[in-house]
Amino acid sequence: MLFLSRLFLILIASAAALPAQKIRIGLIGLDTSHVIAFTSLLNEENNPLHVPGAIVTAAYKGGSPDIPSSINRIPGFTKTLTEKYGVRLYVNIADMCNEVDAILLTSLDGRTHLEQVKPVLDAGKPVFIDKPLAGSLKDAVKIFQLAKKSGVPCFSSSSLRWHKGVIEVTNADAGEIRSAISYGPAVSEPHHPSLFWYGIHATESLFTVMGPGCQSVTATENKNTIVVTGKWNNDRIGTLHGIRNGKTAFKVTAFGTKDIVEQASGGNYAPMLREIVKFFQTGIPPVSADTTLELYAFMEAADESIRRGGAPIFLPEYLRKNGWAR
Numbered sequence: 628m629l630f631l632s633r634l635f636l637i638l639i640a641s642a643a644a645l646p647a648q649k650i651r652i653g654l655i656g657l658d659t660s661h662v663i664a665f666t667s668l669l670n671e672e673n674n675p676l677h678v679p680g681a682i683v684t685a686a687y688k689g690g691s692p693d694i695p696s697s698i699n700r701i702p703g704f705t706k707t708l709t710e711k712y713g714v715r716l717y718v719n720i721a722d723m724c725n726e727v728d729a730i731l732l733t734s735l736d737g738r739t740h741l742e743q744v745k746p747v748l749d750a751g752k753p754v755f756i757d758k759p760l761a762g763s764l765k766d767a768v769k770i771f772q773l774a775k776k777s778g779v780p781c782f783s784s785s786s787l788r789w790h791k792g793v794i795e796v797t798n799a800d801a802g803e804i805r806s807a808i809s810y811g812p813a814v815s816e817p818h819h820p821s822l823f824w825y826g827i828h829a830t831e832s833l834f835t836v837m838g839p840g841c842q843s844v845t846a847t848e849n850k851n852t853i854v855v856t857g858k859w860n861n862d863r864i865g866t867l868h869g870i871r872n873g874k875t876a877f878k879v880t881a882f883g884t885k886d887i888v889e890q891a892s893g894g895n896y897a898p899m900l901r902e903i904v905k906f907f908q909t910g911i912p913p914v915s916a917d918t919t920l921e922l923y924a925f926m927e928a929a930d931e932s933i934r935r936g937g938a939p940i941f942l943p944e945y946l947r948k949n950g951w952a953r
Contacts, residue, residue, distance in 0.1 A: 658690045683712065
């Protein structure tokens with residue numbers, strides 16, 4: 628009842644603000660290039676890919692000193708946001724939440740997300756959490772549990788879920804999809820499960836085509852490559868080929884009973900941002916917590932399989948051990 632009542636109030640508030648007033652967005656974490664890309668698409672009405680309905684107005688810097696690619700980029704991104712876009716900085720998240728309608732949690736370091744989302748949920752602001760959702764599956768589960776308890780809409784996704792080429796493969800008339808292969812860069816970061824940092828993108832493409840229902844994972848790796856094989860229900864198999872060194876690109880291929888369909892084009896951030904703005908307006912997540920957590924379990928279980936010499940890890944059991952039961 629609490630969840631429904633809070634969600635109802637959010638929906639009413641969002642509806643009242645549109646179309647006359649844009650949704651005011653606050654950013655948490657100015658240590659990723661996404662903050663500039665997202666703000667450009669939302670705030671610049673002359674941008675050819677402009678996404679209407681929302682505007683970035685506020686930000687909290689964040690940053691992780693033990694990740695150079697996080698802490699070293701904050702000054703430049705902060706300068707662009709404040710000087711070019713007039714974004715106002717806040718020294719704490721709670722104060723910023725009082726001045727905005729919704730939150731983009733963009734901190735590069737997934738380990739920070741659980742603590743950073745708590746004041747957002749306390750303030751009742753709908754939140755999109757950029758990849759990686761968290762620094763571990765256990766923390767990812769806690770985030771969705773807290774969101775459900777507080778009645779605040781929350782979701783997370785990679786932008787590749789809405790890339791034109793991925794959508795074309797997903798919607799192709801290929802018959803029953805029996806298997807799929809997705810490849811892409813999979814550079815790791817030592818403070819996160821190895822696929823959380825960049826392998827999330829190719830994993831998101833794989834799950835977009837295959838859908839949920841992965842039952843088990845086996846994995847192997849060397850310094851150049853990680854290969855993860857998932858067994859889905861209904862005798863389907865999905866394979867992730869993560870590239871750690873060498874030439875990189877993204878592609879997903881679906882093998883159906885009628886046709887084999889290969890991704891033929893890429894995409895950009897605009898389709899995902901359109902989904903995010905719609906989510907802020909309606910309070911309805913376009914990707915369920917169950918699907919997202921299964922995807923993160925797939926990635927974290929790959930590391931566990933490797934630690935066990937390629938042994939299969941059963942995802943429903945792995946999710947339960949980390950606190951999530953459907």
